[in-house]
Structure formats: structure tokens, C-alpha cells
Amino acid sequence: MANDPTGTEWIKKLAGMPQKNEAGRQDMEDHRELSIFPGLSRRDFLKSCGTLAALIGLSGPLAAPRVAQAFEEVAMRPRVIWSLFQECLGCSVNLLQSRKPTPAQLILQQISLDYHEAVMAPAGDEAEQSFQDTLATDDFFYIVEGAVATEIPEAITIHGRTAADIVLEAYQRANATIAIGSCACYGNIQAAAPNPTGAKGVADYLRQDAGLSDVTVINSPRCPGNAEDTIAILAYVLVHNELPELDSFGRPLFLFDETVHDNCERRGHFDNGRFVERFGDEASEKRWCLYKVGCKGPVTHAPCPKTKWNGEISWPVEAGPCIGCSEPDFWDKLTPFYDKESGIRLPGDITPTQIGVTLGAATAIGIGAHAVGQVAKGRFGRGGPVAGKEETEE
Amino acid sequence: MPKVVIDPITRIEGHLRITCQVEDGVITDAWNTATLFRGFEIFMKGRDPKSIWQFAQRICGVCPNPHAFNSVRAVETALGMETVDDNARLIRNMTEAAQIGYDHILWFYVLNAFDYVNVPNALNASPETPSLQAVQDQVRAVVDSGQLGPFANMYWDHPAYKLPPELDLELTAHYLQSIDIQSKANECNAILGGRFPMIHHYIPGGVTQLPALDEIAFYKSRMEEVKNFIDTVMVPDLLAIAPIYGEDLAGTGQGVGNFLSWGVLDEASQDPYDRLFPRGAIFDGQLELQEVHPDETRMYTKSSWFDDSVGDGKHPLDSGQEPIQFTELPPMEGEELPEGKYDWTQAVRYGDQNRPMEVGPLAQVLVAYLTGRPEVVQLVDDTLAAVGAAGQPEILLSDLGRVAARVIKAKVNSDNAVRWADELLENIGAGNKEVYREPDYGREGDGHSGWDASRGALAHYARISGGKIDSYAAVPPSNWNLSPRDDDGVRGPVEEALVGTPVADPARPLEILRTVHTFDP
Numbered sequence: 001m002a003n004d005p006t007g008t009e010w011i012k013k014l015a016g017m018p019q020k021n022e023a024g025r026q027d028m029e030d031h032r033e034l035s036i037f038p039g040l041s042r043r044d045f046l047k048s049c050g051t052l053a054a055l056i057g058l059s060g061p062l063a064a065p066r067v068a069q070a071f072e073e074v075a076m077r078p079r080v081i082w083s084l085f086q087e088c089l090g091c092s093v094n095l096l097q098s099r100k101p102t103p104a105q106l107i108l109q110q111i112s113l114d115y116h117e118a119v120m121a122p123a124g125d126e127a128e129q130s131f132q133d134t135l136a137t138d139d140f141f142y143i144v145e146g147a148v149a150t151e152i153p154e155a156i157t158i159h160g161r162t163a164a165d166i167v168l169e170a171y172q173r174a175n176a177t178i179a180i181g182s183c184a185c186y187g188n189i190q191a192a193a194p195n196p197t198g199a200k201g202v203a204d205y206l207r208q209d210a211g212l213s214d215v216t217v218i219n220s221p222r223c224p225g226n227a228e229d230t231i232a233i234l235a236y237v238l239v240h241n242e243l244p245e246l247d248s249f250g251r252p253l254f255l256f257d258e259t260v261h262d263n264c265e266r267r268g269h270f271d272n273g274r275f276v277e278r279f280g281d282e283a284s285e286k287r288w289c290l291y292k293v294g295c296k297g298p299v300t301h302a303p304c305p306k307t308k309w310n311g312e313i314s315w316p317v318e319a320g321p322c323i324g325c326s327e328p329d330f331w332d333k334l335t336p337f338y339d340k341e342s343g344i345r346l347p348g349d350i351t352p353t354q355i356g357v358t359l360g361a362a363t364a365i366g367i368g369a370h371a372v373g374q375v376a377k378g379r380f381g382r383g384g385p386v387a388g389k390e391e392t393e394e
Numbered sequence: 395m396p397k398v399v400i401d402p403i404t405r406i407e408g409h410l411r412i413t414c415q416v417e418d419g420v421i422t423d424a425w426n427t428a429t430l431f432r433g434f435e436i437f438m439k440g441r442d443p444k445s446i447w448q449f450a451q452r453i454c455g456v457c458p459n460p461h462a463f464n465s466v467r468a469v470e471t472a473l474g475m476e477t478v479d480d481n482a483r484l485i486r487n488m489t490e491a492a493q494i495g496y497d498h499i500l501w502f503y504v505l506n507a508f509d510y511v512n513v514p515n516a517l518n519a520s521p522e523t524p525s526l527q528a529v530q531d532q533v534r535a536v537v538d539s540g541q542l543g544p545f546a547n548m549y550w551d552h553p554a555y556k557l558p559p560e561l562d563l564e565l566t567a568h569y570l571q572s573i574d575i576q577s578k579a580n581e582c583n584a585i586l587g588g589r590f591p592m593i594h595h596y597i598p599g600g601v602t603q604l605p606a607l608d609e610i611a612f613y614k615s616r617m618e619e620v621k622n623f624i625d626t627v628m629v630p631d632l633l634a635i636a637p638i639y640g641e642d643l644a645g646t647g648q649g650v651g652n653f654l655s656w657g658v659l660d661e662a663s664q665d666p667y668d669r670l671f672p673r674g675a676i677f678d679g680q681l682e683l684q685e686v687h688p689d690e691t692r693m694y695t696k697s698s699w700f701d702d703s704v705g706d707g708k709h710p711l712d713s714g715q716e717p718i719q720f721t722e723l724p725p726m727e728g729e730e731l732p733e734g735k736y737d738w739t740q741a742v743r744y745g746d747q748n749r750p751m752e753v754g755p756l757a758q759v760l761v762a763y764l765t766g767r768p769e770v771v772q773l774v775d776d777t778l779a780a781v782g783a784a785g786q787p788e789i790l791l792s793d794l795g796r797v798a799a800r801v802i803k804a805k806v807n808s809d810n811a812v813r814w815a816d817e818l819l820e821n822i823g824a825g826n827k828e829v830y831r832e833p834d835y836g837r838e839g840d841g842h843s844g845w846d847a848s849r850g851a852l853a854h855y856a857r858i859s860g861g862k863i864d865s866y867a868a869v870p871p872s873n874w875n876l877s878p879r880d881d882d883g884v885r886g887p888v889e890e891a892l893v894g895t896p897v898a899d900p901a902r903p904l905e906i907l908r909t910v911h912t913f914d915p
Contacts, residue, residue, distance in 0.1 A: 090455020196433030280830030319588030
């Protein structure tokens with residue numbers, strides 16, 4: 001939101017704003033009766049499909065119906081198993097903040113969320129039954145939130161089975177596997193040095209420890225994972241009947257091809273050399289660039305400034321420096337977070353504009369060093385690969 | 395003797411197994427096992443004190459804000475900074491109030507409701523309004539599709555579901571509505587902190603920036619919506635189900651009778667005993683207020699998968715680096731019960747008498763009640779009258795009290811959220827725009843902060859030496875409530891609360907889920 005310099009009149013007006021409790025209560029009663037459930041009508045369904053269409057790059061009058069059709073033409077709502085491993089539930093909490101579609105639309109109308117331990121009614125043996133029932137169909141999408149413990153596999157067990165055991169089975173039977181959040185993508189915080197439990201992302205575990213070749217996991221990193229990204233990925237797969245093109249870290253290029261810095265609303269201040277020097281200073285009130293107080297936007301590939309968060313209300317850099325949470329190993333490679341030197345090593349003397357270009361192009365956290373020659377060769381659809389991009393290089 | 399194992403316990407944050415021994419339809423012994431270990435104390439060691447709060451808030455994606463608060467406060471106190479600027483206090487309060495608002499709504503409806511609300515039974519209702527009709531149509535569409543999704547395989551035919559179909563439908567409707575409202579509370583977190591979960595505006599010494607006026611206005615309008623929902627939907631829902639489930643719930647889940655709250659939401663004094671929910675404790679079921687200190691927290695590892703030569707009642711800062719000693723858990727089937735080491739959680743106890751302490755909204759509300767906070771006294775008295783137990787606050791030491799206390803706390807919190815915003819506006823209007831003072835990072839020492847999370851007492855501890863975190867410890871609410879047995883074999887609060895609970899059908903242990911969920915594990 002735009003900043004506004006002091007206007008004492010407005011402050012007084014705001015401070016004296018009636019609390020609306022009495023009047024508001026009446027409004028609320030009406031609201032309760034008439035429109036408790038914005039979002040469950042056919043019109044709302046199409047609207048949310050329209051937003052998804054835009055996210056996955058479709059435009060024009062037929063875009064929304066095309067997405068809607070993808071969800072509807074299947075006889076059943078697409079089944080989803082959502083596993084929680086070494087995690088904090090933050091990605092799922094973000095799912096509950098989704099606005100396009102809303103969680104109610106998603107769960108009641110667009111997918112069949114057969115297994116999600118934080119949402120589902122049953123527990124224990126009955127929850128396990130839900131897992132087994134869906135697994136047995138061999139026709140489901142597998143979403144993973146959380147890392148897999150490899151050195152101490154018992155650091156995460158469910159129904160007496162280790163995450164390592166569960167993910168290996170579910171991955172091999174799923175139509176496609178999406179890792180939501182940086183834990184499932186790259187191990188994230190529990191993999192921070194010295195990584196006490198040997199936490200890894202799903203793809204790394206499957207390749208390095210389970211010994212699978214040709215592993216394809218669509219990574220949707222950030223911490224927390226952004227639910228709307230994940231839904232968009234699902235919509236992409238349903239609409240195009242193929243997996244999106246991925247970068248060398250397994251991230252869909254349609255979401256992760258640009259840096260935070262590329263699209264930052266504070267970018268103009270960066271280009272003009274206007275920086276916050278100290279938190280709480282006058283420049284911070286004017287929302288100047290946070291580069292000097294440690295912002296990792298220049299090396300962070302994420303769509304935050306474009307898609308924003310919490311129903312497009314805001315995004316991290318509106319409040320403080322980016323910490324690079326979509327990049328592998330950011331807890332070790334980009335810390336200390338509030339130090340402009342950490343993770344961003346600049347060659348010689350360079351102008352602010354050049355910084356953006358240089359950093360965006362690649363350096364600091366070793367893009368490429370970690371690259372795995374990721375192949376987006378799909379398992380989507382039963383029996384054989386689907387059209388996908390064979391290989392992408394940074 | 396049947397052994398009942400529930401793994402996974404669903405509708406919680408974290409990974410939990412509950413094992414119970416059931417004789418003649420009553421639980422005679424119980425064990426809780428956290429089945430997740432990540433090792434925060436290990437990988438936080440040696441880090442930069444200014445960055446450490448970003449690590450700390452990842453302990454819990456449901457309640458990152460109080461972890462963030464405690465982390466910046468623990469670092470501040472370690473560096474000799476005892477208070478922050480008043481604007482920083484208010485912005486942190488606003489952020490916490492948004493967290494509490496969303497969190498209790500989420501627990502009441504999304505995590506807890508299905509233990510009491512029978513969703514398929516909503517189809518038997520005769521809706522009186524178009525909106526309820528729309529909800530029933532949606533439920534029917536899901537049922538008719540044959541894809542029940544998250545509602546499949548629940549024991550919906552269990553006799554302990556007692557609501558009439560009309561209430562099941564209305565509560566199902568409010569379940570859906572609650573998802574919308576909790577996201578509005580979280581828009582308040584996003585407007586101040588950039589996003590939720592995982593905020594970006596905290597920093598040791600204060601906050602990163604002063605919010606713009608339109609952001610403060612946005613906060614106020616959203617939190618008023620949250621308040622309206624709590625006043626007109628959540629409180630009436632509690633009162634609607636209380637006569638039906640109140641008697642059952644008042645008779646179960648009595649627990650250890652020790653209650654602890656570090657307090658939450660600072661007034662201008664920044665004194666923990668002066669908070670909106672003040673600091674204090676209750677011992678041995680006696681409704682008398684006790685003073686408490688976070689440094690009296692003790693850690694035990696004899697029942698935990700850590701070397702027990704190291705735990706042994708140590709201060710949290712001297713704990714957490716023990717070598718891991720994983721032993722097997724008994725299989726799900728068979729009659730073998732846990733013994734020896736059975737938990738990734740360490741046992742936490744308080745003070746010289748090693749008391750297991752129950753933490754959570756019930757503790758927070760009881761302490762505020764005994765401190766004499768007028769609005770809490772009024773609401774508790776009203777609630778007691780509503781369940782026909784006027785003048786008997788002791789009946790709240792039960793599952794009933796835990797459910798009711800969350801609603802009471804949600805209401806008091808939302809009644810005050812806008813006040814913090816107004817105080818901030820007054821400061822700005824008077825020309826005070828300070829939000830940050832740079833701590834002296836050259837200093838060394840131990841610091842701590844006790845500031846309750848929504849689900850209960852939370853404290854962080856930091857030892858800073860040579861500009862680095864030399865030792866860090868977090869003692870979250872589930873560490874208290876889900877403590878395993880301590881070195882003397884004394885059960886933790888959830889384990890103790892389960893003992894004596896009747897289980898009508900061990901194959902469908904709904905009663906166990908209810909008691910465990912009242913702790914919001």
C-alpha cells in the first residue's frame with residue numbers, strides 16, 4: 001500500500017473512527033444470512049479458474065472455461081494425497097490463506113483432498129485407510145510438504161512408517177509429484193548445517209538414497225510454500241496434460257524464471273541509489289531499497305513481487321528484507337540475513353544498475369553448482385513419458 | 395487388555411502418536427510420542443544473533459509470531475536491552491493479536507469441530523435460509539460424488555455425536571465461514587509483516603519500519619470483522635453446543651492441576667505481570683495465583699531419545715545438545731506398551747518440585763481471572779452461568795474449560811486488538827515515530843523471553859558469546875503439555891488427562907481424540 005506522510009487530521013479521524021461494534025453487528029447478522037459463502041456458486045468457480053488461467057499464462061475469453069473444463073472433464077475430481085514430513089505446517093497454513101481459489105472451492109469443488117493430516121476428519125487407522133484407499137487407485141497427485149530424514153529416518157514416522165518409506169511408495173504410484181515449500185524441495189531449515197537428521201528434499205532423497213533414476217518432482221519452493229503456486233502447477237498439468245518446463249532446481253520456469261529484484265516495487269530506489277541505511281530510519285518510512293540492510297532479492301528467483309501473498313495484500317519486501325527462501329540452502333549460503341555482503345559477492349566496482357543485471361544473471365549462491373541436469377520427463381499420464389522439455393540449463 | 399494406538403493424531407500441528415491402555419472401557423494408562431525431530435537447538439548454535447529469529451519462527455508455521463517475538467526478545471535481553479520503543483511494543487502486539495485471532499478460530503472450527511460436528515448428519519437438516527440451503531447442497535454434492543475426500547473414513551456413526559441435524563448443518567456452514575475469517579485476520583499479519591505465515595518486520599531492537607497510515611486503517615477494519623465473527627458466530631456457537639456436550643466435557647480431561655502462563659500482549663509498562671493476559675501459575679488445583687520465572691524450567695531426557703546422562707533437570711540453555719539415542723517404538727499392533735525411551739520430546743518440569751504444568755488458553759484465562767482482569771472475570775462468570783455452574787470456576791479444570799477458554803480468550807483478544815492500533819496512531823499523531831534502537835551486538839550474556847503462544851506458554855532462551863549464538867533453546871507449549879514421563883516416572887499433562895477417560899468402543903476412540911484436541915497439540 002502507498003505510504004502517506006503525516007497528516008494529523010487523518011490520524012485523528014482514524015483514531016476516533018467509530019468501532020462499528022453496534023452497527024457492525026447488525027451488518028454481520030445480515031452477512032450471515034445472505035452471503036455466508038461467497039465462492040461456492042458456478043460463477044465463483046469460473047472466476048477462480050480465470051485467475052488460475054492467468055497464472056499459467058493463458059489469456060483470452062476462452063481461458064477460464066478451458067481451465068474449468070480441465071477440472072470438470074475428468075469423471076472424478078483429481079485425487080490428492082498431501083504428505084506432511086519434517087515441516088512446521090506453514091505451507092498448509094498458507095493454503096488456508098489462498099484466495100484464488102479459496103480453500104473451500106479447492107477442497108469441495110476442484111480436487112478431492114483424500115489425505116492431509118491437518119485437515120482430514122479421521123485419525124489413526126482410519127486415516128491410514130484413507131491413504132491406502134487412494135494409493136490403491138494408482139491415479140492421484142502426490143503433494144509433499146516437509147523434508148525426508150535420511151540419516152535418522154525415524155526422526156519422522158507416520159503410522160509406524162518412516163517418511164523415506166512412505167514417499168518412495170507414493171511417488172512411484174502417483175501421476176505426478178509436487179514438492180511444496182523449500183523443505184520438500186531442498187530440505188530447508190532442518191537441513192541447515194550440520195543437518196542433524198540428514199534432511200533432504202524429495203527429489204534428492206529419491207535419487208541419492210533410494211537409488212531411483214529419472215526422478216521428476218516439480219519443486220514449488222519458498223518458506224512457506226505458496227499455495228497458489230501449487231494450485232497453479234496442478235492447473236497447468238491438468239490443462240496442458242504435460243509437466244511445465246523446469247529450471248535446474250526443478251522449479252517451473254513459468255513461476256520462477258525471474259528474480260525478486262527484477263520485479264521489485266522498490267527497484268526504482270535501487271536504481272537511483274536511495275537506500276535504507278538502518279531499520280526505522282526516515283528512508284525506511286519512505287520504503288526505499290533494502291539492499292544495504294541485507295535484502296537477498298537480487299539473487300532470489302521467485303514470483304513474490306508479481307503474485308504477492310495472502311490474497312495479494314502484501315509480500316515480504318513490503319515489510320523487510322528478502323531472505324532468499326526459494327533458493328536451495330539459503331540458511332547457510334545467504335546468512336547473516338541482515339548483512340549485505342552475505343551471499344552477494346560483487347565483482348570490483350559496479351553501479352547499482354549493473355548489480356541488478358550481474359546478480360540476476362547468476363553468481364553468488366552457486367546456481368549451477370547444485371544443478372542436477374534436471375529432466376522434466378513426465379510420469380504424468382499412465383504408461384510412458386509425455387511431452388516435456390528434456391533438459392534445461394541455467 | 396486392549397492397547398489403543400492412534401497414529402497419526404490428525405488435525406494438529408506436528409506428528410503425534412497416542413498409546414492408551416484401556417480396561418473395562420476406561421483408560422488406565424497413556425503415553426504420548428512426538429514422532430518428529432528436526433534439531434533446532436543444534437543448527438541454531440553458532441549463528442548470527444540478528445538473523446536467529448528467522449530460524450526461530452520456523453519452529454511453528456501455525457504460530458510463527460510468538461516464536462518470532464520470543465526470539466527477538468531473548469536476543470535483546472541477552473544484549474542488555476530490557477524494553478523496546480513503545481511503537482515497537484504496539485506493532486508487535488498488533489501482530490500477536492492477529493495471530494491469536496486467526497489461531498483460535500482455526501482451532502475451534504477446522505481442527506476441533508469434527509470431534510463434535512457430524513458433517514453427513516447435516517444432510518438430515520431442513521435448512522431455513524438460502525445460505526444454509528447452499529451449504530447443504532454443497533455437502534450433498536460431495537457425498538453424492540462418492541469422493542468424500544477429507545471426510546472419508548471418520549466414525550460418523552459414533553454414538554458420542556449428539557447434535558441435532560440443524561446444528562450440524564449450521565456448524566458445518568460456520569466451518570466454511572471460519573476459513574474465510576481466519577484469512578482476514580492473517581491479512582492483518584500480511585499488511586504489517588509482508589505475509590503469513592513467516593513475517594518479515596521483526597528485528598532485535600524493534601521492528602523494521604513504521605507502518606503507513608493506510609496500513610493501520612486496513613488492520614483496524616479487518617480486525618473489526620474478526621471481532622464481529624467472534625461475537626456473533628463463535629461465541630453463540632459455543633453457547634449452542636455447551637448444553638449438549640457440556641456435561642460430558644466437564645467430566646473428562648482433568649489433568650495435572652498445575653497451570654502456567656508466561657503472559658502475552660504487553661501494556662505500556664512492558665511488565666509481564668501487567669499484560670492483557672498476565673504471567674502467573676496455579677499449583678495443585680488450588681485457585682491461588684503464584685509468581686513464576688522462565689529460568690525455573692527444567693529439562694529431563696530419561697524418556698526421550700537423547701542421552702539421559704545430560705538432561706537431568708538442566709536449564710534449557712544447558713540442554714538440547716545431547717547425543718541422540720533412538721530406540722524402537724513398539725509396533726502399532728500387539729500388546730507391547732512403550733517403556734524406557736519413547737519420545738522425541740524432552741520432559742519439561744517447573745521448579746524445585748518438578749511439577750508438570752498444563753499450558754494453554756485455560757491457563758491464560760485462569761491466571762487473568764485470578765489476577766482480576768475485569769473483562770475476563772465477566773466472561774468467565776457468564777460462561778459458568780450459561781452451563782449452570784455459577785460460582786464454580788473449578789469445573790473449568792477439564793475438557794470443557796479448555797474449549798471454553800479458547801473462545802473467551804479469542805473474544806478478549808479481539809476486543810483489544812484495535813486498541814493497540816489506536817495507541818500507535820496516537821503516538822504517531824504526537825510526533826513519535828521511533829520503532830527501532832540498535833542493540834549493542836558487542837555485549838555477551840544470557841537472555842530469555844516468556845510470551846505465550848496461542849496454544850500456551852512459550853519461552854525462548856539465548857546465550858550470546860563472541861557475537862554468536864553460543865546456545866539457544868525454545869520451550870514451546872507442546873513441550874509442556876506433551877511431555878513424556880520425567881526421570882521420576884511422573885506422567886506429562888496430556889498423558890495424565892487421558893487416564894480415567896471412558897472409551898465406549900476401543901475400535902473407534904473418539905473420546906481420546908477429543909481430550910487430546912482440547913490441548914491444541
